[in-house]
Amino acid sequence: MGSLYCPKFKARDGTPKESRVWWLKYRVDGRVIRESSGTHKEAEARRLLRQREGAAAEGRAVVPRVERVKIADLAEDLRHDYQANGRRSLRRLEFTLRHVLGFFGARRAVHLTTADVNAYVAKRQAERAANATINRELAALIRMFSLARAAEKIHRAPKITKLQEHNVRQGFFECEQFEAVRRHLPEHLRPLVTFAYITGWRLKSEIQSLQWRQIDFKAGTVRLEPGTTKNSEGRTFYMTPELRAGLEEQRARTETLQRRRRRVIPWVFHRNGKPIKSIRVAWAKACKKAGVPGRIPHDLRRTAVRNMERAGVPRSVAMKMVGHKTESIYRRYAIVDEIMLREGAEKLARAEQRAVVATVGRE
Numbered sequence: 001m002g003s004l005y006c007p008k009f010k011a012r013d014g015t016p017k018e019s020r021v022w023w024l025k026y027r028v029d030g031r032v033i034r035e036s037s038g039t040h041k042e043a044e045a046r047r048l049l050r051q052r053e054g055a056a057a058e059g060r061a062v063v064p065r066v067e068r069v070k071i072a073d074l075a076e077d078l079r080h081d082y083q084a085n086g087r088r089s090l091r092r093l094e095f096t097l098r099h100v101l102g103f104f105g106a107r108r109a110v111h112l113t114t115a116d117v118n119a120y121v122a123k124r125q126a127e128r129a130a131n132a133t134i135n136r137e138l139a140a141l142i143r144m145f146s147l148a149r150a151a152e153k154i155h156r157a158p159k160i161t162k163l164q165e166h167n168v169r170q171g172f173f174e175c176e177q178f179e180a181v182r183r184h185l186p187e188h189l190r191p192l193v194t195f196a197y198i199t200g201w202r203l204k205s206e207i208q209s210l211q212w213r214q215i216d217f218k219a220g221t222v223r224l225e226p227g228t229t230k231n232s233e234g235r236t237f238y239m240t241p242e243l244r245a246g247l248e249e250q251r252a253r254t255e256t257l258q259r260r261r262r263r264v265i266p267w268v269f270h271r272n273g274k275p276i277k278s279i280r281v282a283w284a285k286a287c288k289k290a291g292v293p294g295r296i297p298h299d300l301r302r303t304a305v306r307n308m309e310r311a312g313v314p315r316s317v318a319m320k321m322v323g324h325k326t327e328s329i330y331r332r333y334a335i336v337d338e339i340m341l342r343e344g345a346e347k348l349a350r351a352e353q354r355a356v357v358a359t360v361g362r363e
Contacts, residue, residue: 002026002049004042024049028056069153071104071112074144081147096140099124104141109148114158117141121163131163138162171299172306173197173292180290181283189279191250192269193300198243200304200322201235203297208276210268212254215247222247224323235323 003025006018022037022045035052037045075097082090103120104112117138124134138160145157173181178197182190195210196203199222206224214223222243226234239247247268254265257273265273279297287295301322308318318324 002053004037004045004049024052026052026056069109069148071107071109071144072101073153074109074148075101075105077147077151077153078140078144081143092136093140096137099129100137100141109145109154110156112158114160117158117160131165135162135165171295172303173295173299177290177292178300178303181286181292181295184286184289185279186282188269188271189276189282191246192276192279193283193297194246195243195269196297196300197303198240199237200301200308201237202301202323203279206323208269211266212251212268213266215251215268217244217248217251220244233323235320237321 004022005025006020007023008016008018011017020040022039022042024033024035024037024045026033026049033052037048039045039048078097079090079093081087082093087093100120103123104116107116121134121138124137139162142157142160145154145160148154149157182193185193192203192207195201196207199207201207201224206228209228210222214225215221216223220239222237222239224235228234237243250268254268254270258265261273263273267275269276283297284293287293305318305322305324308321313321
């Protein structure tokens with residue numbers, strides 16, 4: 001059974017006094033919990049005590065008073081959620097939370113309003129933060145409140161509306177542009193960017209870490225195991241003739257190097273047997289020499305999606321091939337360029353011509 005009490009304390013002059021605020025004392029899993037009721041009314045304090053005892057008896061979460069929960073507490077729960085689910089973007093989350101907590105950290109969660117969120121957005125825009133960056137921060141805030149409501153730490157959340165993003169990149173390569181860039185790259189990087197150009201896989205997290213045990217020449221597949229991709233889903237890519245030829249050539253070079261070094265090289269793409277950590281500097285130089293400065297390696301992923309669209313690969317299949325989980329994300333990459341628009345107009349013209357011929361024939 002729990003109990004109520006008014007704690008005693010000493011005033012500044014040393015005289016003993018008793019608080020007017022009632023405190024609760026109850027047990028949860030054998031632990032004694034002491035909590036302020038926040039009220040000097042005994043009836044209200046006793047009602048809160050019964051709620052706490054009932055939650056403990058039913059095995060429900062017993063949380064402190066809603067008024068005491070701060071945004072910083074919600075941020076800590078979000079960190080734990082990332083850690084429990086093995087999210088690889090934990091370091092990126094810390095960068096996001098640095099801005100969110102700098103503005104909201106000491107604020108009580110229950111007192112946060114939509115107007116407060118709008119004030120935060122205005123501040124970040126004044127700091128020249130991109131809408132996409134602000135949206136990542138708002139997404140963290142939304143997730144924090146979602147977790148808190150699920151844990152019954154709070155009972156309401158402010159309405160948070162994300163901004164419209166205008167900074168979606170539109171870069172992609174035509175075949176001759178890609179060939180020019182590849183020609184100016186160091187020899188050990190050419191197979192790597194060719195693989196990215198064909199498959200559309202993520203360069204740093206998926207291709208640079210690829211190992212030979214993931215290549216099956218007999219089955220003609222390259223696979224990524226579940227849990228190693230951004231969306232945690234496994235993926236299989238069936239080799240095209242160009243992809244197979246490139247991988248076989250890379251395998252032959254690797255085997256020659258292994259015999260010379262007398263050690264196993266597990267990585268598919270490497271520099272003298274060592275993993276490739278970054279291509280940023282070499283890539284920038286190659287793009288400048290090829291006459292396409294400012295292009296980024298991620299443009300290869302957009303190009304692969306565009307090439308699949310041109311080839312008529314069904315959207316559901318293309319999404320599986322490149323690793324897009326949602327169609328909304330896929331549509332951001334499926335860029336409709338001038339050539340595709342021209343091809344669409346030509347198809348429409350041919351259809352119109354067939355219709356005219358059919359009409360004349362009936363007359």
